[in-house]
Amino acid sequence: MPKKYVIIGGDAAGMSAASKIRRMQPDSELVVFEKGQHISFAACGIPYWISDVIEDGSKLQVLTPEIAREKRGIDVRIGHEVTQIDATSNTIAVNNLETGEKIHEAYDVLLIATGARAVVPPIPGVGHDGVFTLRSLADGQRIKNYIAEHEIKHATIIGGGYIGLEMAEAYKHINIDVTMVEMLDQIAPTFDKDILEKVTAHVVEQGVDLQLETRVDAIDKSEQGLQVQTSAGQIQTDMVIVSTGVRPNSELARDAGIALGNSGAITINDHMQTSIPNIYSAGDCAEHRHLVLNEDIWIPLAPSANKGGRVAGENMVGTATRFPGILGTAVVKVFDYTVAQTGLTEKQAREAAIFKDIESTTISAGSRAHYYPGSTPVTIKLVADGTTKRLLGAQMIGKSDVAKRLDVLATALTAGMTLEDIGMLDLTYAPPVAPVYDPIHVAANVANK
């Protein structure tokens, strides 16, 4: 008898799994429950939609519930919140948010793909009108509407991570002044501070009022709009984005007795299986094996949600595919700069107990042959094990040709290459695209000295 598959969460991981299951078992019973109104949307595109760089917001919907149902034969139920998993009876409790009806749904194999949610710090006034988090398409629509309906001249962004930086650019793009308040002494806290020097200066040059090492104490209503009270003074503003991080939606799993990791996200094996064998998990609610640390870590990013969802789907129907793990490879466009990383930062490597001797090297070199027009400096920081000379991580910034160049190092990292191996890689060379010694070679050779 074919199994019945139930998926909690209709975003990248859930819909990747659903699509895979449907392709592999066209006749199986398959239900996806999604709390919100949208499935499978490109969250990373939202800042560019807010700034009108992407004009048509519907393009951010990779898949609609209608298309999922009609074209892919997936029974997607939006507006349905799963409130409980009973792993003994293999049933879930579901709340139809529209009708208030409560149902129970049985499963043979379950996937928890509940994702993550924005962390809202307990700042007094964070619930005022005009204060937003940004995670879902609905959040994006709310922000867009608020901008359209109010005369917004100034926005305050709390938090200088990826989303904060992308929103700063988005606001400046539509001529809204921006103050960014960050508690730490650096933006983009997943990077080592030292490699961000030029990018940080660039953010300020672009007119962002950047306030580092600043704590937000309260958000007050004022006659002119909102007033953000910080450890450094007051900011008069028209709207506030709180982008201070995310947290895994793992409570359902925890309450069902499923093991969580130290991060609070769901522990899975390389077949995406939780501690309960017929319950799988994928996406931002789960930890993944870090290929350099060789331990489970929570880095919620879209690529692992998409790939992990697919692998979960394959394993749920009985194909023993392996998800190898992640490097935390990430990239963010910060105005004219691209900032990318893979593997461990120097800070992370020094904190990791398994490495005794950490070396780091930072170089700058031209993106193209020095004599060819349009060459721009690329700065690379390599982190290596001083004993084995194995690469442990890389960070890269520059105005062009950064992301895929960083990917070369992500691939080298996956293969466990040493600095010498990297220095000898046979990479493309032609004056318009790269110097004969690519910045990657330069970095590896300097680091290997």
Next chain:
Amino acid sequence: MPKKYVIIGGDAAGMSAASKIRRMQPDSELVVFEKGQHISFAACGIPYWISDVIEDGSKLQVLTPEIAREKRGIDVRIGHEVTQIDATSNTIAVNNLETGEKIHEAYDVLLIATGARAVVPPIPGVGHDGVFTLRSLADGQRIKNYIAEHEIKHATIIGGGYIGLEMAEAYKHINIDVTMVEMLDQIAPTFDKDILEKVTAHVVEQGVDLQLETRVDAIDKSEQGLQVQTSAGQIQTDMVIVSTGVRPNSELARDAGIALGNSGAITINDHMQTSIPNIYSAGDCAEHRHLVLNEDIWIPLAPSANKGGRVAGENMVGTATRFPGILGTAVVKVFDYTVAQTGLTEKQAREAAIFKDIESTTISAGSRAHYYPGSTPVTIKLVADGTTKRLLGAQMIGKSDVAKRLDVLATALTAGMTLEDIGMLDLTYAPPVAPVYDPIHVAANVANK
């Protein structure tokens, strides 16, 4: 007693070795003999100098003999042609081309870095004024002068390889009409024909009169200039570039009893040593180990000349560094397209005896998120071993973000990755730089089905 090092050839390989030797043994005796007037020049930049994209030709000289002597302490003797190697007495015979003086120079350790030369096919009239090959800076200067001194409205390029294609773009850039005559049924013959379809159409759209499967029979002088007689008719033209390939300068080595490979280039081991232990070779005159074929092959390109020269220098002074080998990674800009390859083409893989079951897959996918402006199609062809699913080679074309994306596959190839490994690589994703499934993932996943 310190050894005496002699290097034949002052281009990338020779000067890389010399610089390395000088740094490692500051007090050793070290002489470089160079037949021409220039050392260490960026040959790959010459087409862009001819087209004035690079205005200052002196920038193509990475190192001048004066700077090499004064700043680096390397005794460089330009205008000196080595005419014989006597491996029994460890001496070479040298001709001072300026004075006619013949000298003998003893060595303890010798490097042959004589490079390659343009092949001139035995076409009647190939010696006429206005017919050029392009290999050295002097060739480039001759072509530039000829264009400056004559009213050039039309040029004919014989041969559709890298240099021919770059020269076609160079001519069009300075408003000179171009006819390209190629004997084969495709341009860029190191690529599989099928991946070049769009690029070939693009070359024609750019106004190049492309004549494939056409043989040049003669070059005649005519009243209006030159007349190229081909198997398809006559071409009235003002100048001709013969870019029909290169040949290794290995005669000196051969005459000294040094073993050559099937290609006619010098055989070396992974310490860059020839069959005579105190004679090394590097650069375009030598074969290199191909990392996929695991056999020696002659692919004369700048990256291996630079790296191999350095490794030769290290080994010559007694440090046993290994040159791992090459993949034949190469890239060429063809007007708006970038065309790149690494490892084996499908044709090469099918011809290689060690692979029994060859699979190839070609896909096109967007360079960025589909909803982000500026995404352009990237076409990728993967060649894999059907039995092991190991990647054997990759080719890529597109209008942007091609070269370093291809380098990801060069790195995967070096590591011996399978299609599944590549499909799971944790690569950068953000709407402005890549889709969540990079074209690389798409290609690997489709190929792995």
